[in-house]
Amino acid sequence: MIISSLKTNSITNPLGFYLKYISFSWITEQGTSTSTKQVAAKVEVSKTIDFRKLIFDSGKSDEISSLAYTPDFVPEPRTRYFWRVTVWGDKGEEVVSDVAWFETGKMDEPWRGNWITPNIEKECHPIIRKSFELSKEVTSARIYISGVGLYHFEINGTRVGKELFTPGYNAYEFWMQYQTYDITNLLTNGSNAIGVSLGNGWYKGRFGFDGGYHELYGEKFALIAEMIITYADGSSMVIGTDESWKSYISPIEFSGIYDGEIYNANKEIENWSQPYFNDDNWYDVSITEINTEKLQERLSLPVLIKEERKPIDIIHTPAGETVLDFGQNMTGWVRLNVKIPKGEKIILQYGEILQDNCFYRENLRTAKAEYAFISDGTEREIQPHFTFFGFRYVKLIGFSNEIKIGDFTACVIYSDLQETGTIETSNNDVNQLFQNALWGQKGNFLDVPTDCPQRDERMGWTGDAQIFASTACYNMTSSAFYQKFMYDLREEQIRIGGSVPFIVPTIKPENDPGFVTGHGSSAWGDAATIIPWTLYLHYGDKQLLIEQFPIMKDWVDYIRKIDDKSGSKRLWKEGFHFGDWLALDGKDPQGMMGGTDPYYIATAYYYYSTRLVAKVANIIEETELSDEYHALADEIKAAINREYFTQNGRSAINTQTALIVALSMDLVAENKRLRIVEDLKMKLLEDGLHLNTGFVGTPYLCDVLSKNGLNDFAYTLLLNDDFPSWLYAVKMGATTIWERWNSVLPDGSISGTGMNSLNHYAYGSIIEWMYRHMCGINPTEDAPGFKKIRFEPKPNGQLKYAKATLQSASGFIESGWEIKSSNSMTFRFRVPFNTSAEVLLPYANRKIIMLDGKKLIDCSIYSKQEGDNVICELTPGYYVFEYISTREYTLLLTTSSSIKDFLGTNETRDILYQVFPNLTDNPFVLQHIEKPLYELAQVPIVSMFVTEDKLEELKKRLELTAIVK
Structure with a gap:
């Protein structure tokens, strides 16, 4: 067994991070061990790396989870703690991990440094310095530092660390972050100096919606720092920012998030951060009024x-x-x-x-x-x-x-996020789509999950953040990143009665109560419930769910208050809502508002979020609250059915998104679902099997189709490469996800400049479907964090193979499939140590499945036939299943020269219907009967019925007809 990925609060060896609670996690891999399960574990915490000064020992326990373990001790300020874990396997093996550590910040200690500001013109970027003497051998030195807007600093001429944009971007009105650095090795016995450079950043530079605002949070550059130096004899000294520090004008003549930077090398001052530099002619600094009580340890990842x-x-x-x-x-x-x-x-x-x-x-x-x-x-x-x-x-x-x-x-x-997921298919365009979504995440996960990284916006829109959350967690280690975002969201939320801003952190220009300060839109505000639930599914930290439950509950309570004030109708029909943002079915296809009633969407999310609150309350053992919110959810669902659905289940709103939301959020009774599925099917056929959904409908679209017997439709939508589709952008050369389906037109011209980002990750949420349905890797609610995996890949003949890997919270997972012929299948799965998996093999006969070269029925694993599928239960290991499927997987129809000779003739159409009788009663096909055969073959509903054998039969019949004729 091998223990790896030891993390504290989802971070490897965190230095000076905010630790409201402590959660240890790790991954145990099987290695060469014969053990497949953890039967017990022990966690030890010490103040010394040799563990001779233990402060916590859990003892050997069978209740310790590798996903999250909270030790029972209260940490002290400015202290480094070392921890390790011992794991016992089910075959008697025992392994001890390497040593991990975390170090606390100042916690509740008062600051001995002051906020200082340079006495220079406020438009000038400053550099600030301080010389100091150290008279004895130093054994430890830390600096606790923050600056506004942004800072970086040097000790004795050496830049400290590799971080950028410190102290980060957060809700500055309510809390401010400081960073902790170990500077021990940069100090010398004798003379030393620190030099700090400040820039505008988000705090005081131009930032915000519609061109931005200046000095949103403050008008002065400011710095606070506190160096605590410990000598070998046990004594210590503190050097804090005060009026003895000096300032001067930086060679940075301008900096801004939107506009860039001007750097004049002629204004550089050589050796300005060295101890021997003479700063007698530098400017003084003044103590400035910024509340140090708002300062707390960092949450932002570097x-x-x-x-x-x-x-x-x-x-x-x-x-x-x-x-x-x-x-x-x-x-x-x-x-x-x-x-x-x-x-x-x-x-x-x-x-x-x-x-x-x-x-x-x-x-x-x-x-x-x-x-x-x-x-x-x-x-x-x-x-x-x-x-x-x-x-x-x-x-x-x-x-x-x-x-x-x-x-x-x-x-x-x-x-600082690590990539965890990969996807590869036989289709290069699909592979590029995956890369585009991944690059969209990289480009927009810069301290805040932004909407775009290039234009005069770059803000944390809550709708985008929740839409992409699950894809983000598959692609990269996103827990700590989203925790910081949710902390900002909470700080905003508690000041607006439980509502959630459109943007987090909220842009609050003085005396401007307009759009940018708005809050309370469905789908956007539902980040409060969806993101915590998503983090729980992916990472399995119950304590984190407990911490974020008030965010979830307060959001639903905010909606309920609005509902109650309007008569407790259990419908949300007040306020502004973005609706199905940027959908193509609105009155103006180039506009922003989609064609689905925004109040229908609002009420659907009201129901969905209430169900999540009820579900989480049950998980954290708040039984009465769970019952209360389950009852509220039932009332909302009944109101939705009265308002928006007929007794026979017809939706009053006939849009793709309305039908998708009804199925995804379980808005209708089970006996009415088939009606909605059929209506969605016909709606898609009417729309030429192309999507016209926006920010609400798109994330759920393919998921709904694959869950409701329309997997072929999902693949067709994925593989469409004309407008509107995901692959249209790929075909046009995109390397990230676009904001609009047609951000660039077929002639290569940009479709507009008003709101047109070419790096906007929301529609990249299709990648979650690729992980979950195409490749089949699913977490489960009863054992989150992938402690139990549900493998449910859904192959389609339009691809030859698809495979995914995931370095999950529980270990390394693989899932993939390959079509050997029209119905010969191979599936491969890897189940990590100390987990289990349920596998659903589609269109399979248990008696003819081969597992690792043996008949499945002769193997020891549990399996059963369930309709057309076979269910298997797997323990840790690597598995290869092979079988002849009970269905033929669809292939795209290709045309030979002999077929082209008969395009559009009656004989060709007659032969087509002889070979494919299941097309004869399809109204959509009949609408296109006058099309040439090669065009008809491109209609997705036709291609779905084409198999290799049928294709050969069609070719032979056409060739024979040609000879006779």
């Missing part, structure tokens, strides 16, 4: 340069521009080597797309998105400090020397 990429081409455009193409839309900036004459300026402008083969950035709206560097004549490596860009293309201005592609490197930045 934002880092996670990847680097080289340009793939240098483009010389028809407009005479020089443009670098990096081949991938991403978030970050370009680092480059320069040697240009003193005083010359170069500019790098950032954009997502070319237009007419020229550089373009009109869709960034008012964001300038450029980095300017003014040279001092020296050769150097340059990059921005306090800004970032969303880009694929970079326009170079002012470069007089030859451009060398090797001098440029794109730095890809996002929060």
